[in-house]
Amino acid sequence: MGSAVFKGGIHPDYHKEITASMAVSKMKAPSTVVIPLQQHIGAPCEPLDGIEEGVRVKMGQKIADSSGFVSAPIHASVSGTIKTIGAYNHPLGRPVKAITIESDEQEEWDEKVKPPGNIDDLSPDDLRKIIREAGIVGLGGATFPAHVKLSPPPEKKIDCVVINGAECEPYLTADHRIMLEKPEEIIYGLKLMIKALGAEKGVIGIEENKADAISVMEQAVAGEENITVAPLHTKYPQGAEKMLILVTTGRKVPSGGLPLDIGVVNHNVGTAVAITNAVREGKPLIERVVTITGSGINKPANLLIRVGTLVSDVIEVCGGLKEDTRKLITGGPMMGLAQPNADMPVIKGTSGILALTDQDVYIAESSPCIRCAKCVEACPVQLLPTSIAQAAEHDLFKKAEKLHAMDCFECGCCSYVCPSKIPLTQWIRVAKAEIAKANKK
Amino acid sequence: MDNNKMVVSSSPHIRSIESVQSVMTDVLIALFPAALMAVLLFGYQALITMVISVATAMLAEALWLRKRDIYSDGSAAVTGLLFAMVLPPSPPWWLVVVGAASAIIIGKQVFGGIGYNIFNPALVGRAVVVMSWGGHLVGRVWSQPQPFAFTADISAVTTATPLSGQEEALAVSLTNLFIGSAPGCLGETSALALLLGAAWLFYKGHIDLRIPGGFIGVVFVMGAVFGGGFYGGALTTGLFHVLAGGVMLGALFMATDMVTTPVTTKGKLIFGIGCGIITMMIRLWGTSPEGVTYAILLMNAVTPIIDNFTVPQQFGGVKKSA
Ligand code: SF4
Numbered sequence: 179m180g181s182a183v184f185k186g187g188i189h190p191d192y193h194k195e196i197t198a199s200m201a202v203s204k205m206k207a208p209s210t211v212v213i214p215l216q217q218h219i220g221a222p223c224e225p226l227d228g229i230e231e232g233v234r235v236k237m238g239q240k241i242a243d244s245s246g247f248v249s250a251p252i253h254a255s256v257s258g259t260i261k262t263i264g265a266y267n268h269p270l271g272r273p274v275k276a277i278t279i280e281s282d283e284q285e286e287w288d289e290k291v292k293p294p295g296n297i298d299d300l301s302p303d304d305l306r307k308i309i310r311e312a313g314i315v316g317l318g319g320a321t322f323p324a325h326v327k328l329s330p331p332p333e334k335k336i337d338c339v340v341i342n343g344a345e346c347e348p349y350l351t352a353d354h355r356i357m358l359e360k361p362e363e364i365i366y367g368l369k370l371m372i373k374a375l376g377a378e379k380g381v382i383g384i385e386e387n388k389a390d391a392i393s394v395m396e397q398a399v400a401g402e403e404n405i406t407v408a409p410l411h412t413k414y415p416q417g418a419e420k421m422l423i424l425v426t427t428g429r430k431v432p433s434g435g436l437p438l439d440i441g442v443v444n445h446n447v448g449t450a451v452a453i454t455n456a457v458r459e460g461k462p463l464i465e466r467v468v469t470i471t472g473s474g475i476n477k478p479a480n481l482l483i484r485v486g487t488l489v490s491d492v493i494e495v496c497g498g499l500k501e502d503t504r505k506l507i508t509g510g511p512m513m514g515l516a517q518p519n520a521d522m523p524v525i526k527g528t529s530g531i532l533a534l535t536d537q538d539v540y541i542a543e544s545s546p547c548i549r550c551a552k553c554v555e556a557c558p559v560q561l562l563p564t565s566i567a568q569a570a571e572h573d574l575f576k577k578a579e580k581l582h583a584m585d586c587f588e589c590g591c592c593s594y595v596c597p598s599k600i601p602l603t604q605w606i607r608v609a610k611a612e613i614a615k616a617n618k619k
Numbered sequence: 620m621d622n623n624k625m626v627v628s629s630s631p632h633i634r635s636i637e638s639v640q641s642v643m644t645d646v647l648i649a650l651f652p653a654a655l656m657a658v659l660l661f662g663y664q665a666l667i668t669m670v671i672s673v674a675t676a677m678l679a680e681a682l683w684l685r686k687r688d689i690y691s692d693g694s695a696a697v698t699g700l701l702f703a704m705v706l707p708p709s710p711p712w713w714l715v716v717v718g719a720a721s722a723i724i725i726g727k728q729v730f731g732g733i734g735y736n737i738f739n740p741a742l743v744g745r746a747v748v749v750m751s752w753g754g755h756l757v758g759r760v761w762s763q764p765q766p767f768a769f770t771a772d773i774s775a776v777t778t779a780t781p782l783s784g785q786e787e788a789l790a791v792s793l794t795n796l797f798i799g800s801a802p803g804c805l806g807e808t809s810a811l812a813l814l815l816g817a818a819w820l821f822y823k824g825h826i827d828l829r830i831p832g833g834f835i836g837v838v839f840v841m842g843a844v845f846g847g848g849f850y851g852g853a854l855t856t857g858l859f860h861v862l863a864g865g866v867m868l869g870a871l872f873m874a875t876d877m878v879t880t881p882v883t884t885k886g887k888l889i890f891g892i893g894c895g896i897i898t899m900m901i902r903l904w905g906t907s908p909e910g911v912t913y914a915i916l917l918m919n920a921v922t923p924i925i926d927n928f929t930v931p932q933q934f935g936g937v938k939k940s941a
């Protein structure tokens with residue numbers, strides 16, 4: 179293994195050494211948490227009956243839910259009193275309705291948080307229900323509700339579960355630490371997924387730059403006959419769904435299709451641990467591991483953080499920002515989102531908080547395309563980024579669609595390599611939005 | 620935290636350190652072995668030709684764009700050096716000036732500047748001077764190399780290139796052609812120096828082997844099959860066609876010019892093969908002994924069409940039955 183490759187991709191500076199050797203430490207729960215009612219792809223949640231300002235809630239108590247299938251409920255991450263319910267800044271851009279809880283520092287668990295009994299007796303449906311009720315979403319950053327991925331339509335037979343331990347985004351080390359520190363939970367979670375799906379086997383893909391994680395995970399799977407560890411080349415975006423599945427299973431997700439079309443379901447290592455915690459202990463998803471790093475952070479760290487903790491509080495715990503910090507990013511540097519300030523909560527999908535100083539922030543004017551084809555070579559889905567971007571620039575969205583703009587998953591490789599510094603990914607995003615709009619009509 | 624100073628821009632948030640300038644500088648570095656070889660073979664006159672050409676090209680571009688930064692993105696210097704390399708080693712200075720300025724202005728700026736030109740600017744410059752002052756570039760105008768004689772006046776003895784006829788061809792050995800000790804354009808004679816430079820470009824990821832591979836491959840095959848085997852057999856005749864004249868310089872440095880060649884992988888192969896076929900059609904069955912310039916310019920013209928017809932299959936996509 180480790181020999182399979184995907185076409186394209188890039189080799190950026192990884193900067194993972196900043197935090198790779200730092201064990202995950204628990205950040206003390208803050209005095210106030212702000213919990214957005216939308217932290218997943220799908221229908222937003224609404225506060226449950228009785229969840230109002232002034233009401234006391236307990237840790238792990240479900241406070242919001244939705245009747246939509248593609249959705250995931252929200253839980254209180256501290257015990258305390260609800261102060262307000264209203265719009266608050268959100269990492270995804272627009273303010274979103276959120277429940278603000280003032281902690282009473284009692285850390286009192288909700289009574290409903292308890293082991294569900296004999297795990298061997300749980301049916302696949304029971305498992306899916308537990309996972310849904312625990313509010314688990316894809317923790318790699320995609321935030322797709324986990325139970326939905328575990329509920330394929332009956333005509334799609336799933337035989338293989340792929341666990342993503344690639345962590346190909348530069349700087350981030352959260353998944354790396356999870357693999358080193360929670361191997362047993364990852365394998366257990368994987369087995370639960372295999373059971374829920376009626377699958378036959380599981381494979382855990384890890385980039386070769388995490389040799390220690392590979393050996394820890396290999397030890398952990400010793401004796402499991404249907405689970406393997408696949409060392410992967412270190413190349414961004416190795417952890418992207420389509421690339422990861424190709425190199426671990428040899429199967430290609432069809433254009434416009436889903437992994438389940440080829441019998442595969444994939445989940446992140448963090449998600450596997452969350453599933454284990456939910457099924458073994460009944461714990462909902464109220465905290466996650468976040469890497470806080472970059473040239474602008476005084477004390478980088480890997481922290482276990484309560485969902486709803488303000489980014490500003492996290493940064494304070496990490497010694498604050500350096501004077502010349504120019505960019506604050508939630509997520510990784512390739513696909514993360516630049517934030518105007520730190521006044522927003524950590525949500526279920528926040529894998530990293532990255533602060534970059536002047537020297538690492540690239541602000542350059544773009545110049546005309548010199549047709550060097552580096553973007554073409556870098557695109558992992560074999561598009562012609564330069565042509566799509568040019569079409570978008572000239573409002574030729576039909577042409578952009580013909581050039582398969584909708585297959586772009588915004589990995590950023592094309593913009594990264596472009597010597598003319600053309601914001602190709604941004605242009606393609608514009609094209610995608612326009613194409614989607616036109617096709618809705 | 621001062622919120623106003625945060626840059627909010629679209630992902631990705633990191634960029635490679637490569638710039639147009641760094642790419643062009645890499646091309647200049649890659650041309651260095653050939654330039655050095657030119658000076659070793661043809662002496663100070665070759666050096667002067669190159670200096671005039673590069674200076675004129677940079678100046679013409681700076682004046683046209685009203686820019687003070689004369690090196691700027693480096694592309695004008697590249698064009699200037701490449702233009703010098705397709706001239707005889709000691710042409711009149713005014714011819715170099717007019718040609719280099721034409722390369723920049725007619726070859727590049729009138730199209731809208733870097734990135735927008737359709738034809739290889741250096742070859743446009745060459746086409747201009749060949750059409751206007753052909754007497755200086757066609758026939759027995761080619762200096763014999765005088766290795767390591769820096770101050771020698773090479774214009775004293777001139778001859779025809781090995782491509783002009785069988786007699787001239789047989790006068791040079793393959794080894795001399797490979798090293799570069801043969802009459803010809805200033806920068807085209809040494810395959811060795813050109814290959815060294817191209818290896819650097821390949822190492823830096825600036826060229827794709829499909830273009831030179833297709834070009835050189837076709838020249839070899841057509842030379843071997845249709846060349847009449849006059850150069851000691853079919854294979855050696857093929858090799859002769861690869862090493863003599865402008866194929867190496869053209870295939871490694873002109874046909875790999877980024878702006879004027881296809882961006883698709885398939886397109887690059889087609890481009891290279893097309894250049895090879897046209898070059899050999901001119902050499903074997905045309906009126907002119909050499910065809911590299913026009914082969915590349917013709918293929919430049921069809922580059923947009925090639926790109927359009929070679930859009931790659933996207934990941935997981937299926938061929939639509941057209
Ligand atoms: S952002 Fe889109 S077009 Fe650019 S490299 Fe990634 S997938 Fe290809």
Ligand code: SF4
Binds near residue numbers: 546547564595597
């Ligand atoms: S990488 Fe930039 S300069 Fe090169 S072809 Fe793509 S868009 Fe053009």
